[in-house]
Amino acid sequence: MVRNPERRTALVDAAIEVLAREGARGLTFRAVDAEAGVPAGTSSNYFASRDDLFTQAGRHIHVRMAPDPDEVAEVMRPGPSRELIASLMHWVVRRMTAERTGYLAMLELRLEATRRPALRTELTRAIRADLEANIRFHVDSGLPGDPDTVRLLHFAVNGLLVEVFTLPGVFGDDPGQSAHARESADEETSRLVDLIVSRIVPG
Structure with missing residues (x-):
């Protein structure tokens, strides 16, 4: 189980940057990992699915x-x-x-x-x-x-x-x-x- 809330927040912030720049279609785990500067596959350890990534971004943006x-x-x-x-x-x-x-x-x-x-x-x-x-x-x-x-x-x-x-x-x-x-x-x-x-x- 992932227990690093700071890393999760950094990944969601990266997702928000990708959304603003690339649009919803560009929001992939690979794009988030690249934006956050973390090893490939990191995001998939924090979010159950792409749908979960969108939901977490919607929760954090406020x-x-x-x-x-x-x-x-x-x-x-x-x-x-x-x-x-x-x-x-x-x-x-x-x-x-x-x-x-x-x-x-x-x-x-x-x-x-x-x-x-x-x-x-x-x-x-x-x-x-x-x-x-x-x-x-x-x-x-x-x-x-x-x-x-x-x-x-x-x-x-x-x-x-x-x-x-x-x-x-x-x-x-x-x-x-x-x-x-x-x-x-x-x-x-x-x-x-x-x-x-x-x-x-x-x-």
Whole structure:
């Protein structure tokens, strides 16, 4: 029986890197071993099957992408207001941009979950728990709005991030072409975050 949790975590992190770069089809034991820099066959000692590897990646990615509690406390220092919610949403976008690999891997896992029941169960549990925690945080912090406000922010900002990470040229020129285009796309993303908050959150 394998008893090295650090090695398991390193392998799952490697799987997330492979998912983001190669997509679900590229996630093999051999690719994970190469990414983690371990001997061939190592991953097969830690995961019962490829399906198990996907499920473990789905379980771990939320831990990897969870915010630092100290960062949350710092962002929450101002009093509850619509302006604070806008700051929180901008912070979420910055965090996801900094963790681009994790976000792309999450998109791959979501698609793969439509074909893998165990992964679908795991992702559903984790994302539902995150959303419920966000709703409790919002209400307990006295932020304006109700649980549906949080749900709508969740759907709107996540939809925006899908465009940012997959088809940024939807906002205009492809940001991959020039620094000016990247700056314009960032400005448009920021404007849309403010618009989302202003339309969804009560004043």
